[in-house]
Amino acid sequence: MITSQVTSEPDITGHFGPYGGRFVPEVLMAPLEELEQAYRAASADPGFQAELTDLLSHYAGRPTPLYYARRLSETLGGAKIYLKREDLLHTGAHKINNCLGQALLARRMGKKRIIAETGAGQHGVATASVCALFGLECVVYMGEEDMRRQRLNVFRMRLMGANVVSVTNGSRTLKDAISEAMRDWVTNVHTTHYLLGSALGAHPYPLMVRDFHRVIGDETHAEILKREGRLPDSIFACVGGGSNAIGMFHAFIGDQSVKLIGIEAGGRSLQLGEHAARFAGGAPGVLHGAKSYLLQDADGQAALTHSVSAGLDYVLIGPEHAWLHDRGRAEYTSCSDADALAAAMKLARTEGIIPALESAHAVHEAIRRAPAEPGKLFVVNLSGRGDKDTDIYRENFPELDAADPNTKAV
Amino acid sequence: MQQTRIQKLFEFVRKENRSALIAYVTAGDPSPERTPGIVAALERGGVDLIELGVPFSDPIADGPVIQRAAARALKAGTTVPKVLDMAREIRKTSEIPILLFTYLNPVLRYGLDKLARDAKAAGIDGCLLTDVSVEEAEPYVAAMRAAELDTVFLAAPTSTERRLKLVAQYSTGFVYLVSRTGVTGEQSALSDSLAPLIDKMRTATKLSLAAGFGISTPEQAGAVAKMADGVVVGSAIVRQIEKDPRGLESLARSLAERMKK
Numbered sequence: 001m002i003t004s005q006v007t008s009e010p011d012i013t014g015h016f017g018p019y020g021g022r023f024v025p026e027v028l029m030a031p032l033e034e035l036e037q038a039y040r041a042a043s044a045d046p047g048f049q050a051e052l053t054d055l056l057s058h059y060a061g062r063p064t065p066l067y068y069a070r071r072l073s074e075t076l077g078g079a080k081i082y083l084k085r086e087d088l089l090h091t092g093a094h095k096i097n098n099c100l101g102q103a104l105l106a107r108r109m110g111k112k113r114i115i116a117e118t119g120a121g122q123h124g125v126a127t128a129s130v131c132a133l134f135g136l137e138c139v140v141y142m143g144e145e146d147m148r149r150q151r152l153n154v155f156r157m158r159l160m161g162a163n164v165v166s167v168t169n170g171s172r173t174l175k176d177a178i179s180e181a182m183r184d185w186v187t188n189v190h191t192t193h194y195l196l197g198s199a200l201g202a203h204p205y206p207l208m209v210r211d212f213h214r215v216i217g218d219e220t221h222a223e224i225l226k227r228e229g230r231l232p233d234s235i236f237a238c239v240g241g242g243s244n245a246i247g248m249f250h251a252f253i254g255d256q257s258v259k260l261i262g263i264e265a266g267g268r269s270l271q272l273g274e275h276a277a278r279f280a281g282g283a284p285g286v287l288h289g290a291k292s293y294l295l296q297d298a299d300g301q302a303a304l305t306h307s308v309s310a311g312l313d314y315v316l317i318g319p320e321h322a323w324l325h326d327r328g329r330a331e332y333t334s335c336s337d338a339d340a341l342a343a344a345m346k347l348a349r350t351e352g353i354i355p356a357l358e359s360a361h362a363v364h365e366a367i368r369r370a371p372a373e374p375g376k377l378f379v380v381n382l383s384g385r386g387d388k389d390t391d392i393y394r395e396n397f398p399e400l401d402a403a404d405p406n407t408k409a410v
Numbered sequence: 411m412q413q414t415r416i417q418k419l420f421e422f423v424r425k426e427n428r429s430a431l432i433a434y435v436t437a438g439d440p441s442p443e444r445t446p447g448i449v450a451a452l453e454r455g456g457v458d459l460i461e462l463g464v465p466f467s468d469p470i471a472d473g474p475v476i477q478r479a480a481a482r483a484l485k486a487g488t489t490v491p492k493v494l495d496m497a498r499e500i501r502k503t504s505e506i507p508i509l510l511f512t513y514l515n516p517v518l519r520y521g522l523d524k525l526a527r528d529a530k531a532a533g534i535d536g537c538l539l540t541d542v543s544v545e546e547a548e549p550y551v552a553a554m555r556a557a558e559l560d561t562v563f564l565a566a567p568t569s570t571e572r573r574l575k576l577v578a579q580y581s582t583g584f585v586y587l588v589s590r591t592g593v594t595g596e597q598s599a600l601s602d603s604l605a606p607l608i609d610k611m612r613t614a615t616k617l618s619l620a621a622g623f624g625i626s627t628p629e630q631a632g633a634v635a636k637m638a639d640g641v642v643v644g645s646a647i648v649r650q651i652e653k654d655p656r657g658l659e660s661l662a663r664s665l666a667e668r669m670k671k
Contacts, residue, residue, distance in 0.1 A: 013545055023514060023541045025471045027566040027591050030573060169477065175468065182470040187592040189568060286514045286541065287468060299489040300519025301467040 008253050008320060008329070014203020017326065019319035022202040023286045024182075031189045036204040038109050043211070048108070052101055059133070060089050060096045062215065066223040066379070071350040078370040082232070083353070083382045084220050086244065093356065093384030094216060094244045095126035095197055101212035103130040106193035113137040113192040117181040119146055119174035119240065120311030120358060121153025122384055123197030128162035138162040141180045143173040146310045153388050171304045174240075174314045178288050198241025199318035202289030206246075206319050213247025220379055221251040228377055234259040234369070237381040238361040239332065240276070240311050242318035244383035249330060259331065262321060263361045265307030266334035272297070276305040277334035278317040279325060287315065292322040308337035308392060309357035311384075335361040341396050343367055344386060356384030357392060411558050414535040415507035416583035419458055420618040420639055429635035430458040431666050432620055434511060434594075434644030436479035437462050437496050438488025439651060446499040448655055452647070453506050455662025460500075461538070461642065464493050464512035471513075471540045473595030475645040478652065490520045494532040501533035509562060509583075510537040514550075522550055526557035536560025536583050544576040551580055562586050565611055567603035578615035584640060585611060587621040595645045597624035600633055608637050628668035635669040 010016050014036075022032060042048040056062040065085045073081045086094040106114060114136050118124030124140040131138035140157055144166050147154050157164050170176035178200075185194040199209045224232055235252060237245035239262040252258040267275030275281075278293040285294030287302055295303040295315045307313040324330035335343075340357055343364035348354045355363055359382045366380045386393065394401055413421075423430045433452045437445050449460050465480035465488050472480070497508055510529060517525050517539060529537065536559050542550055544563060554561045560583030565574055568591060578585060587608060590601035604621055611619055620640025625631055627646070634641045643665060650661050 021546050022543050023546055024543065025540050025566070025588075026543065026564040026573070026577065027568050027588060029543050029545075029566075030568045030570050033570075169481075170467065179468050179470050183473075183593045186471065189591055283519075286518060288470070289541075294515070296515065296519065298519070300516035301484065302515070 008250065008324060010203065010207055014207065016320045016323035019292045019322040020203055020206055020290050022289065023291065024202045024289045025186060027186050028189065032202055038105060039204055039208050042105055042108055048104060052104055055100045056097065056215065060100060063219045064088050066220055066227065069351050072347065073370065075350055076367060076370040079373040079376040079378045081366055081370060081378045081380060082224065083380050084216060084248065086216060086381060086383045087355065087359065087385035091122070091126045091129050092387060093122040093126070094213060094247065095123045096129065097215060097247070098197065098209050098212040098243065099126040099130040099195060102193070102195045103134050103136065106136065106195070107134055109193065111191060111193035113188065114195050115139045115141070115181050115184050115192055116195045116197055117141050117174065117177040118197065119177065119313060120309065120356070121146065121150040121157070121388060122311060124162070124164065125153050125156050127195050127197070128157040128160040131162065132160045139184065140164050141167050141177040143171070143177050144168045145172040146174065149392060150310055150388055173310065175302060182288065197243065199243045199246045199320060200241040200288060200290060200316065206290065209243050210246045210250060210320065213243055214250050216244065216247040216381065217249060217251030220248065224379065230377070231255055231258050232379045233376040234261055235379045236261050236263060236362040236366045238263045238312060238358045238383060239317060239321060240314050240358065242321045244381055246318060246320055248381040253329060260324070260329065261365060262330055262332040263365045264332060264334045265309055265312035265361060266336040267306040268337060273304045274306050275334065276307045276313050276315070279332045280334055290319045292319040293317050308340060309361065311358040312361065333365060335364045339364045344393070345397070354386035355382055356386050357389045359383045414558070414560050414583060415505060416459065416509065416535045416560050419507050420584060423458065423639065429638060429669055430620065430640040431456055431662070431669055432459045432461060432640050432642040433457040433647050433662065434461040434463060434642060435651065436465055436476060436483050436648060437493040438465060438483035438486050439479040439648070440482055441486040442488055442492045442496060444655065445496045448651060448658060449500050449506065450504065451655070451658045452662045453504055455659040456666030457662050459507045459509065459640070461509045461511040462493065462497065464490060464510060464516055466513040466516055469513065471593055473593040473645060475649050476594050479648045490516055490525065494528055497532040497534050507535045508533065510534050512539060513541050514539050522553040526553040526559055530557040530559055534559065536562055538562040538586060540564065544580045547580055564588050565607065567591055567607050571610065574611055574614045578617060581617055584618040584620050585615060586642070587611060587619055587638065588623045589621050590624050592623065594623055596626035600630050604634065605637060628664045631665045632668035641669060
């Protein structure tokens, strides 16, 4: 095992190299300082950590399995593919890891009201869930377009008592939901904790969200050594804001032999407005509190994005990913809508696992590379389950909805 | 560094023993051609300083009224170069101080140094970037200083004493006090947080202090004028532009009249 000195920690002001930082209106600056202090104190408090660990195991269902996808691997005839089953967590995705951590933190800070943004609705559902658990008021901002395409999750949030607010401006997706949540936070900052769901935003959010998801990579690191006696050759994770990916990557950053591969949403094409692949056409910019790669037009206006997957449909990538990218420690590629849908079908047919459309992007890249890499060990972070995407799968596989489906072989 | 028009204005209103009336308009709303005329009407009505807003796609510090203005301006094709054209047009007939008011990304994209030089050449006097904290301000402030432009920073009711000192240290021209926690927009009553914020800021700096956010009626402007050196009215003016720009001069006059008492 080659372990090097490569680390990935922000400096004291929250910068990952030239990225990250704290680009917010002055109203939020002191509250962010307060949040950072509270977070650092909680991190160092064994009582806090013990309570979080207990909840992660007994409420959320950790550790999650590291599953060897034998049929998928054998069908492809190359690399051996393992799946980290974050999809099996309570509420259906990795998002619950961060929500439990931040809810405990909010309680510690005496904040009784929680706000959150959501794209695919998985972060919204996880937030609604922890708010019910801790008896906190919960308001979730969600783009009108995302409410339409992820309506099952809207209902789940409401069932758990959350107030889901429809955001009707801009692209009516995640970008505008974050803007609206920030406006709420600016207004109600004394009583409210903003439970940001991705490794985005102003410092300390990218650091804090990553740390709450580090458990994904830590478990994988230990488990793969136990099962295979060695580290994986390649790790795959989808990247919207980048929380599941950074949580998975972090434990392996010092292991230079392990390739870290992030997959962005390639959408319909790589023309601006048709995708959400920030490293394919984006440039450094500032949005929602941080500097990172941003899809923008020639005048510095944030571009519109598209992805079949609501959770990847966002204009800015988390700042730590931008830094890993520039230093060449992680590589990033994109996967089209069509390829993600096909990968989901393939996983469903070979393993009986229906992935979330977000995670299907990562599955695709592993499927694409596996045949050429026999003897290699792959791990795919299966960040969420596909139940929420049933409507989209139905739209895209209409033949399965027919009375006598003429099922195609995979 | 020569005095900017902004610095001269605050010296002048201090001698007149009054407070400056500052109006925010989104440049290019409803169209780039209309902005110079709108500014002229406001000046005739008694406005002393114009905050010229460069529209941004994601204005997180703005309420619905200014969000709509930004959307209209962007739809009408407003860009940074066009805003500079508007400033040049205004300068043909007016010496009113102009403060560029926007978010960081459009400025970053244009280039900090280039913007500072071009803004100065277009007759702009200073800049305020809503989402640039003093911690992130070094390159921006250096660029503006090199072009002899003022940099105005926000102070808020949540700012700690340490932060207020930093804000004062990085600001030139004046300090912009955010009267309450929240986004821009009209409020029925003045916030209780403003008076204590002004007191705290006075002990931190000798710079002029202007207050904004939630000030819309002549009564509110009159009350704030008793405490602050400048009063910023934004959403009420932008709403008037949305409704009928012909009413702007009289709106400005009613605000200015009340501030003299």
